[in-house]
Amino acid sequence: xxxxxxxxxxxxxxxxxxxxxxxxxxxxxxxxxxxxxxxxxxxxxxxxxxxxxxxxxxxxxxxxxxxxxxxxxxxxxxxxxxxxxxxxxxxxxxxxxxxxxxxxxxxxxxxxxxxxxxxxxxxxxxxxxxxxxxxxxxxxxxxxxxxxxxxxxxxxxxxxxxxxxxxxxxxxxxxxxxxxxxxxxxxxxxxxxxxxxxxxxxxxxxxxxxxxxxxxxxxxxxxxxxxxxxxxxxxxxxxxxxxxxxxxxxxxxxxxxxxxxxxxxxxxxxxxxxxxxxxxxxxxxxxxxxxxxxxxxxxxxxxxxxxxxxxxxxxxxxxxxxxxxxxxxxxxxxx
Amino acid sequence: xxxxxxxxxxxxxxxxxxxxxxxxxxxxxxxxxxxxxxxxxxxxxxxxxxxxxxxxxxxxxxxxxxxxxxxxxxxxxxxxxxxxxxxxxxxxxxxxxxxxxxxxxxxxxxxxxxxxxxxxxxxxxxxxxxxxxxxxxxxxxxxxxxxxxxxxxxxxxxxxxxxxxxxxxxxxxxxxxxxxxxxxxxxxxxxxxxxxxxxxxxxxxxxxxxxxxxxxxxxxxxxxxxxxxxxxxxxxxxxxxxxxxxxxxxxxxxxxxxxxxxxxxxxxxxxxxxxxxxxxxxxxxxxxxxxx
Numbered sequence: 001x002x003x004x005x006x007x008x009x010x011x012x013x014x015x016x017x018x019x020x021x022x023x024x025x026x027x028x029x030x031x032x033x034x035x036x037x038x039x040x041x042x043x044x045x046x047x048x049x050x051x052x053x054x055x056x057x058x059x060x061x062x063x064x065x066x067x068x069x070x071x072x073x074x075x076x077x078x079x080x081x082x083x084x085x086x087x088x089x090x091x092x093x094x095x096x097x098x099x100x101x102x103x104x105x106x107x108x109x110x111x112x113x114x115x116x117x118x119x120x121x122x123x124x125x126x127x128x129x130x131x132x133x134x135x136x137x138x139x140x141x142x143x144x145x146x147x148x149x150x151x152x153x154x155x156x157x158x159x160x161x162x163x164x165x166x167x168x169x170x171x172x173x174x175x176x177x178x179x180x181x182x183x184x185x186x187x188x189x190x191x192x193x194x195x196x197x198x199x200x201x202x203x204x205x206x207x208x209x210x211x212x213x214x215x216x217x218x219x220x221x222x223x224x225x226x227x228x229x230x231x232x233x234x235x236x237x238x239x240x241x242x243x244x245x246x247x248x249x250x251x252x253x254x255x256x257x258x259x260x261x262x263x264x265x266x267x268x269x270x271x272x273x274x275x276x277x278x279x280x281x282x283x284x285x286x287x288x289x290x291x292x293x294x295x296x297x298x299x300x301x302x303x304x305x306x307x308x309x310x311x312x313x314x315x316x317x318x319x320x321x322x323x324x325x326x327x328x329x330x331x332x333x334x335x
Numbered sequence: 336x337x338x339x340x341x342x343x344x345x346x347x348x349x350x351x352x353x354x355x356x357x358x359x360x361x362x363x364x365x366x367x368x369x370x371x372x373x374x375x376x377x378x379x380x381x382x383x384x385x386x387x388x389x390x391x392x393x394x395x396x397x398x399x400x401x402x403x404x405x406x407x408x409x410x411x412x413x414x415x416x417x418x419x420x421x422x423x424x425x426x427x428x429x430x431x432x433x434x435x436x437x438x439x440x441x442x443x444x445x446x447x448x449x450x451x452x453x454x455x456x457x458x459x460x461x462x463x464x465x466x467x468x469x470x471x472x473x474x475x476x477x478x479x480x481x482x483x484x485x486x487x488x489x490x491x492x493x494x495x496x497x498x499x500x501x502x503x504x505x506x507x508x509x510x511x512x513x514x515x516x517x518x519x520x521x522x523x524x525x526x527x528x529x530x531x532x533x534x535x536x537x538x539x540x541x542x543x544x545x546x547x548x549x550x551x552x553x554x555x556x557x558x559x560x561x562x563x564x565x566x567x568x569x570x571x572x573x574x575x576x577x578x579x580x581x582x583x584x585x586x587x588x589x590x591x592x593x594x595x596x597x598x599x600x601x602x603x604x605x606x607x608x609x610x611x612x613x614x615x616x617x618x619x620x621x622x623x624x625x626x627x
Contacts, residue, residue, distance in 0.1 A: 018340045019340050019343045019344050019347060020344065022337070022338070022340040022341040022343070022344035022345075023348070025346045033491060038581065039555055049504075079626050081625060081626025081627075082626050082627075083626075084625070084626050084627050085626070085627055134579065157593070158589075158593060159556050159559075159560070159590065159593060160556060162559070163555065163556045163559050164534065164553060165537075166536075166537040166540060166541075167551050167552070167554045168551075168557060169537060169541055170540055170541050170544045170554055172553035173541045173544050173545050173551070173552050173553040174544055174550070179545070180538055180541035180542040180544070180545045181538075183537050183538045183541050184533050184534060185530050185531065188533070188534060190528075205502060208598050209621075210597045210621075211594055211595055211596050211623075212592060212593060212594075212595070212596065213593065213594065213626075214593035216593070217589040217590065217592060218530065218533075218589050219582070220588045221529065221530065221583075221584060221585070221587075221589050222583055222586065223583060224582050224583055225582050225583055225584065225597070226582065227597070245347070245351065246582060248348070249348065249351060249580075250581055250582050250583065253580070253581045254581065254583050257468055257581070257583065257585050257586075258470075260468070261526065263587060264526070268531070269419065289553075296407055
């Protein structure tokens with residue numbers, strides 16, 4: 001079954017959507033699509049069938065999001081912890097993923113028409129190479145699209161993602177691109193797999209579990225978290241509306257918290273810059289205290305240099321990541 | 336047309352607020368009213384109306400317990416309470432070793448928070464972390480400690496010193512951190528203990544890379560985890576109880592909450608022991624599959 005579902009909302013759905021859209025709407029929603037196996041048990045079907053239904057529900061949900069003007073969706077498709085499952089189930093999921101990404105490539109024109117950009121986030125080198133190649137092809141094919149974005153977390157856990165970001169910054173230090181003192185919350189965010197996306201406004205987990213299971217822990221620190229008891233394959237438009245309503249009720253207080261955090265971050269950066277400059281001036285100052293003007297100049301200079309270093313480092317990182325995908329696609333072409 | 340939808344949206348929000356006020360009013364009334372008929376009627380009313388955010392306590396209608404909340408006590412009453420609370424803890428299939436109390440409200444109550452801490456420890460939880468998004472509890476940690484000691488005496492009697500509390504500040508009082516003892520410990524957290532700690536650990540690792548003490552390839556999840564873990568004995572919080580209407584973690588320890596169960600109570604002000612016990616009972620019945 002296809003990734004892209006066409007079709008309008010029915011009248012009642014349309015009216016409800018318009019009512020919701022009168023209020024603040026999330027621009028980026030993340031889903032933990034939990035409950036496929038319990039659904040399969042409930043309907044007495046095989047697990048593989050349950051996962052298939054889960055995928056169909058994802059396509060359906062993307063259609064609803066499009067009608068609700070939700071531009072970006074991130075989904076937790078496969079955790080690194082899921083490798084602990086039986087070999088049969090893991091192989092089945094890998095095969096399902098391969099089929100789905102191959103289907104995606106077949107629908108290339110449709111994806112272009114709708115402007116869908118697919119990104120896959122995770123430690124992709126943990127996956128079988130043929131799956132890596134297909135994923136790379138899907139990502140490269142759609143990377144210039146910019147109407148809506150689907151981020152699929154595959155072979156992903158948040159701790160691995162954060163650790164990878166730290167490793168990348170350490171790599172930057174090793175290569176002499178940045179200094180250890182340049183490391184900040186903002187820089188770490190830029191080094192995550194999700195650096196091209198804003199933080200999710202809303203995180204929804206289905207099937208009644210009330211934990212995050214190592215998903216986007218950094219990015220959702222100030223997101224609205226909604227836990228719903230419905231099983232993922234049974235998710236409905238109304239469940240989505242309920243979650244969005246919850247987001248709207250929380251919007252003001254969460255926005256306030258976010259702004260507070262941003263201000264705090266900015267003041268911490270300023271403090272860090274000042275500390276660096278003070279240390280620098282001490283070294284070069286021959287013990288004489290520098291006057292306020294000199295301190296200010298030094299601060300501006302330091303900040304400008306830091307920003308330039310960071311810009312160059314992030315360019316290098318982007319190049320590294322793009323090469324990873326491009327190399328895989330050229331391998332695929334040759335193979 | 337847009338105006339009409341705008342009005343309808345405002346009406347919808349108003350209905351939801353009215354529902355919430357009604358539900359919380361009923362909950363308060365119910366605590367003082369015993370009687371199965373009332374419970375059944377209200378349960379029937381609440382179930383379809385309740386909008387689930389963080390699943391909260393609307394479905395759990397506990398009987399009122401006049402003993403549990405803070406009243407200055409005589410010795411035997413306190414001893415009875417202590418024994419009861421300990422047995423409540425033992426009766427649960429599982430109890431968190433480390434619990435987080437996330438106060439997502441603007442107006443903070445030291446007394447109620449101290450009550451919660453004392454109840455948690457009396458029930459058998461070893462580590463209690465208290466968090467508010469402005470870090471106010473942490474800034475006023477001496478006042479918090481006083482309040483906890485006072486509530487200990489009120490609720491547990493003079494003998495409550497058995498449960499002596501160590502308030503762990505962020506490494507500033509290293510000698511207070513008694514890693515070997517199994518006495519309960521309370522930690523007061525602020526947002527800087529979250530992302531900023533991860534950044535500090537990252538800086539530390541980058542500095543050692545700068546000095547060529549290690550390679551970037553050496554950096555692993557376990558390495559980062561051990562830097563972020565103050566003491567090897569303190570596990571990640573298995574349960575976080577959130578107080579207040581905001582459905583967000585508001586920056587609470589992002590690294591440590593990967594498998595944490597989140598449960599919600601409407602407010603920490605006026606919270607009762609039964610409310611907390613209800614949450615612990617719910618926690619003890621949840622299953623973690625850990626990816627499998």
